[in-house]
Amino acid sequence: MMHMEAGQRVGVDECAPRSISPRLLELGLADFRDPRGSNMVARCEPFREWVDAASEAGLFQFLRHHDGAPDRVSEVVGWGGQRYVGINFASQDYLGLARHPAVLSAAEAALRRFGAHSAGSEPMGGGLAFAKALEREIADYVGHAHAVLFPTGWSAGFGTLQGIVRPYDAVVLDALAHNCLQLGAKSATDAVHHFAHNDMDSLRKRLHRLRDASPDQAILVVTESLFSMDSDSPAFDRLVSECREVGASLLVDVAHDLGVLGEQGRGLLWESGCHKDVDFIMGSFSKSFASIGGFLATREKGTSYYVRGFSGAYTFSNYLIPPQIAAIRAALGVARSDDGEALRRDALSRATWLREALESRGIRVLGRPSSLVIPFVGPEPVARVAYRSCLENGVILNNIEYPACRRGEARFRMQVTPLHVQDEIETAANVVSAAIKDARLHYSGFAKARARGA
Numbered sequence: 001m002m003h004m005e006a007g008q009r010v011g012v013d014e015c016a017p018r019s020i021s022p023r024l025l026e027l028g029l030a031d032f033r034d035p036r037g038s039n040m041v042a043r044c045e046p047f048r049e050w051v052d053a054a055s056e057a058g059l060f061q062f063l064r065h066h067d068g069a070p071d072r073v074s075e076v077v078g079w080g081g082q083r084y085v086g087i088n089f090a091s092q093d094y095l096g097l098a099r100h101p102a103v104l105s106a107a108e109a110a111l112r113r114f115g116a117h118s119a120g121s122e123p124m125g126g127g128l129a130f131a132k133a134l135e136r137e138i139a140d141y142v143g144h145a146h147a148v149l150f151p152t153g154w155s156a157g158f159g160t161l162q163g164i165v166r167p168y169d170a171v172v173l174d175a176l177a178h179n180c181l182q183l184g185a186k187s188a189t190d191a192v193h194h195f196a197h198n199d200m201d202s203l204r205k206r207l208h209r210l211r212d213a214s215p216d217q218a219i220l221v222v223t224e225s226l227f228s229m230d231s232d233s234p235a236f237d238r239l240v241s242e243c244r245e246v247g248a249s250l251l252v253d254v255a256h257d258l259g260v261l262g263e264q265g266r267g268l269l270w271e272s273g274c275h276k277d278v279d280f281i282m283g284s285f286s287k288s289f290a291s292i293g294g295f296l297a298t299r300e301k302g303t304s305y306y307v308r309g310f311s312g313a314y315t316f317s318n319y320l321i322p323p324q325i326a327a328i329r330a331a332l333g334v335a336r337s338d339d340g341e342a343l344r345r346d347a348l349s350r351a352t353w354l355r356e357a358l359e360s361r362g363i364r365v366l367g368r369p370s371s372l373v374i375p376f377v378g379p380e381p382v383a384r385v386a387y388r389s390c391l392e393n394g395v396i397l398n399n400i401e402y403p404a405c406r407r408g409e410a411r412f413r414m415q416v417t418p419l420h421v422q423d424e425i426e427t428a429a430n431v432v433s434a435a436i437k438d439a440r441l442h443y444s445g446f447a448k449a450r451a452r453g454a
């Protein structure tokens with residue numbers, strides 16, 4: 001990669017018109033979700049037009065990619081072709097292990113020894129004996145006895161629900177639970193219900209209504225230990241007691257805190273002491289563990305066997321590949337070591353600096369301290385313009401809008417690593433707070449007019 005400085009913008013002038021068509025701010029992904037018409041090909045075209053126009057204006061927050069490694073300072077290319085160089089807060093490398101020597105050498109050795117490919121799915125003989133150690137290690141880390149590996153975290157969530165829930169069962173999800181959980185539930189049963197985000201009274205009401213109506217129905221409650229769009233968590237004690245009271249099973253997705261929060265990085269669920277009462281703990285290796293992949297950990301062998309027997313995502317998808325397994329094992333080893341302890345301390349201190357720096361500049365930051373720092377923005381038009389401004393001024397982050405959060409509650413997601421330094425955090429706080437304030441000044445009127453239907 002060429003020498004870069006954050007804030008350097010390459011080739012943006014010729015492709016980013018400064019005047020903004022209202023259509024680019026008014027419409028969002030959700031407006032294109034249900035196109036009508038019998039021609040399935042033609043009805044995609046308005047979406048393409050909108051994506052291309054928003055991308056050319058630098059306002060489309062998706063499909064940006066890295067040109068080079070996703071480092072602390074990275075060069076990225078927007079879908080519209082703009083190049084930006086910035087301090088990177090959009091990499092899910094929570095412990096900064098992506099280039100850790102132990103991870104690199106383990107992945108390289110596995111690549112040389114076993115090749116780049118897995119032979120097939122695990123049930124079809126594609127498993128690798130050396131991954132059995134990873135199963136034991138990850139199960140032990142989260143406090144359960146058994147684990148099943150999946151090629152991605154998404155397939156672990158989807159595959160567990162689809163594998164374990166039958167059409168006559170009910171699933172009750174936190175309204176903001178991850179897409180893999182929502183779709184997994186939908187694929188398994190029509191009896192999919194929601195409770196208000198992290199609201200245990202709402203969960204209780206929902207569970208009792210279901211139990212009163214169907215005394216024998218199996219119910220699975222599904223939530224996350226740390227929500228990545230809000231950096232908040234459910235009250236684990238209450239979650240467990242509500243499930244117990246009606247005889248419901250419980251699944252918790254620990255993707256965003258495992259490795260980085262709690263004693264030895266074992267996560268918030270472990271820290272709460274409630275992990276033993278959770279039937280299904282699933283997570284991802286793409287956040288703290290410098291790779292990609294997912295797992296399901298269970299207390300009982302029976303549930304792990306059942307998922308192995310009946311999950312399409314597990315049975316009909318090739319097994320994890322050797323360098324992936326080796327990288328995950330090495331990253332898990334670091335996470336459990338004294339080095340891991342130091343990395344966690346650094347990760348949290350930097351996240352706290354960034355939170356405080358933003359708050360001291362008048363920006364509301366959502367949730368609790370974690371690797372995820374979530375400055376609240378509000379109306380989508382404001383967020384889109386502020387997002388563009390952040391990129392142009394050398395800060396790479398993600399803009400989160402409906403349907404990933406509620407309408408009118410757009411926010412930025414900044415993922416902090418132990419490798420970020422104080423100067424970068426100060427710069428980021430300046431750029432982000434100025435971008436949000438400036439966009440509010442110029443686009444709040446637009447947002448209000450939109451809310452009135454003007």
Ligand SMILES: Cc1ncc(COP(=O)(O)O)c(C=O)c1O
Pocket residue numbers: 152153154155157178180224228253255256283284285286287292293294
């Ligand atoms: C809560 C949650 N679960 C599962 C996943 C899927 O994990 P992966 O990206 O490793 O497939 C994600 C990814 O963003 C997530 O946020």
